[in-house]
Amino acid sequence: MSAGSFYITTPIFYVNDVPHIGHAYTEVAADVLARWHRQSGDDAWLLTGTDEHGQKILRTAIANGVTPKEWADRLVETAWKPLLETVNIANDDFIRTTDERHEVNAQKFLQHLHDEGHIYTGEYEGYYCVGCEEYKQTSDLVDGTGAYTGQLVCAIHSKPVELLHEKNYFFKMSAFAERLLALYEENPNFVQPEAARNEVMSFVKRGLSDLSISRSSFDWGIKVPWDESHVVYVWFDALLNYITAAGYGQNDEEFASRWPATHIVGKDILRFHAVIWPAMLMAAGIEVPKQVFGHGWLLVGGEKMSKSKLTGIAPSQITDTFGSDAFRYYFMRAISFGQDGSFSWEDLSARYQSELANGFGNLASRVIAMVLRYCDGTIPALSEGTAGDFTADDLAIRATEQRVTDAATAFIDTLAIHDALASVWQLVDELNGYITLQEPWVLAKNPESRERLGTVLHTAVRGLGTLAVLLSPVIPVATGKLWTALGGDGDLADQRVDRAWEWTGGAKVSALEPLFPRIESIVEPADG
Secondary structure, three states: OOOOEEEEEEEEEEOOOOOOHHHHHHHHHHHHHHHHHHOOOOEEEEEEEEEOOOHHHHHHHHHOOOOHHHHHHHHHHHHHHHHHHHOOOOOOEEEEOOOHHHHHHHHHHHHHHHHOOOEEEEEEEEEEEOOOOEEEOHHHEEEOOHHHOOOEEEOOOOOEOEEEEEEEEEEOHHHHHHHHHHHHHHOOOOEEOHHHHHHHHHHHHOOOOOEEOEEOOOOOOOEEOOEEEEEEOHHHHHHOHHHHOOOOOOOHHHHHHHOOOEEEEEHHHHHHHHHHHHHHHHHHOOOOOOEEEEEOOEEEOOEEOOOOOOOOOOHHHHHHHHOHHHHHHHHHHHOOEOEOEEOOHHHHHHHHHHHHHHHHHHHHHHHHHHHHHHHOOEOOOHHHOOOOOOOHHHHHHHHHHHHHHHHHHHHHHOOOHHHHHHHHHHHHHHHHHHHHHHOHHHHOOOHHHHHHHHHHHHHHHHHHHHHHHHHOOOOHHHHHHHHHHOOOOOOHHHOOHHHHHHOOOOOEOOOOOOOOOOOOOOOOOOOO
């Protein structure tokens, strides 16, 4: 990885169904981190995409009367790529496991492991969950209820598992247990948050089995290069997207400049990314990822977001009413990144009104309106003598601008997006309090306090511009409008977020429409 580069990935999402807000949550988190790093001067690169092979896709396609590729194409174009627009994701690449660049280079990786003696032939019998595309230990299964009484079901999907017996190719994953444990010990940040790291370490300490990496009972997948009667196990295939998209096997220079990556994943797929994936890379002689961060689940009514359990909410159900900025802000602020979080329409509506519409949006509208009303739109500039000396109150705002910028940057470095936003919001609250205390509308009535009025409005504009820069990775639409109204110099996306208080503005402000219009009543969608 070159100095100043930041390669971040989402999981590639399975195209057996349409996305819900749990998928969008992961996308937004990765996007906020990528935008922040871009605006900190790093060569940031955000990868997302779709996972399109495996038995579940095959069965879904057959059930819908189309080929697996036709099904994948349909879902990618009508659901998964539109998701990125719905929640305003600025990804640099979108990879599909059916892309030729992926399939060809995944085969190169597999052939290399085979040539190095890390793969052997064996027989396997075990319980397989098609929903998870994973062989399950008995500890991962529970007794079925209702229609599935008397059957073992997957604890995640609550559907029966299948007992399979196959002759497969196996990856000697057990040989890497000690190296993995050493990795976790020597680099505590490799798996985060701490609870995720402890879970992974405990899992590996119990002992690793070798991994079945091929299937011969169906043919929807990447062919095993030395035996085309087998296809590659869907997870082994999918994990390789992180390097095939970055140039592995076809562009060594690009790969060296991008890799290693920071992986943002849901905690339910943590073991694949924190155990199987680094073991695969160790076997291939490739550097392990920079970090694997397992975020929590979104809960609706106390249950994990799931289409099969009818708790899935489409992102557009939220953005159609509140907009993409509000979606992004809510999920990044309301949920501690790394922990489970509960979604409710009531909480979303309350935060929209109090924090976005009243807190930030009203602040922006008031400051712009006062500069227009009292100064004919000209921003008071100290150097021109239109504003007086700073008081302790004014200096406190300037100090807060720098303090929250530094704090937010430090939190982003640890992926604590929620804490970064909480820090920035201290400036929102202090600026609102500052304006209430200084009463510029009173100062404007007295010719003798015009100089003081200039100082107050100058300070408020400076603080507002700092907020526009700091919040641009999270709410890019609203901050873009604010930046234009403030006469900000250059493109907002080019401003250094880690030095937000240093922003330079224009000489005049222009009118600003409400950034977060009031929503009088919220009607929860019938299927939400």
